[in-house]
Amino acid sequence: MVRTPLTPLERERGERFGALLREARGERSMVEVAAVAGVSAETLRKIETGRAPTPSFFTIAALAFALGLSLDELASACALPEDGEALSA
Amino acid sequence: MVRTPLTPLERERGERFGALLREARGERSMVEVAAVAGVSAETLRKIETGRAPTPSFFTIAALAFALGLSLDELASACALPEDGEALSA
DNA sequence: TCTTATACCGGTATTTGTATCACGGTCGCT
DNA sequence: AGCGACCGTGATACAAATACCGGTATAAGA
16 A cells, blocks of 8 residues: 545545635635636636645645635634544545 | 646745754654654655655644644745745645 | 664655646626 | 636646655664
C-alpha cells in the first residue's frame, strides 16, 4: 500500500468543507472569487462540490482570504463531530 | 498547458513554510508529531525540508493542531513579503 | 562494540489536485 | 428566437502529494 485512497469519511468532510465555502461565497460568482484568489473557476467548483476533497493548503488560504474567512474556523467547522482530531490526507 | 509546474517562488515559500513547522516542533521527534497528526513521518519530513511545497489543507491543519499553531498565523507568516496576496497552487 | 533512535536521501507506486477543453443546461436580457 | 453569462459534468493531461522500502549517517546508550 502506497498512497491510501481517500476514505468515505474524508470525502464527506470534503463535501461539508465545500458547502462552507459556497455558503461564504454568497451572491458572488465563482469566476470572480476564483480570479481574486488566483485559482481557476473549475478548481473552485470542484472544491465546492466536494469533488476535490483534499485541496492544497495555499489554495484554501487564498480562497479564505478572498472570502474573508478564518482558516482556523474553517478547519474546526468541518472537523468530524465525533472524532477528536485526526484524519489529515 | 494543463498542470502548471510549481514556480521557484512557490518552492521558496514551501521552504519557509517547512522551516516554520520545524521550528515549532522544537525538541519533539518527527515520528511523534507525525503520529499525533496522523500522517507518515516521511510526509512530515518532506514538508519540513520543502520537498513537498504545497501540502494538502487537512494535512497542515492536523499538523498545526498537533503543534499548537494557528493556521491563520501560519498562512500570513509564510506569505510573500512583497506580494499582497495571490499565489495558491 | 553493538544496539537503538533519529533524520536524510533515492527510488517506486498510486492517488489526487490543478488546469484546459468541450458540451449541455438554465436564466435574464434584447 | 437569439445572445451571453453562469453553473454543471465529463474527458484529458500532467504535476505533485502521500506512503512504503532500502540504504546511509550520526549520536547516544548499554
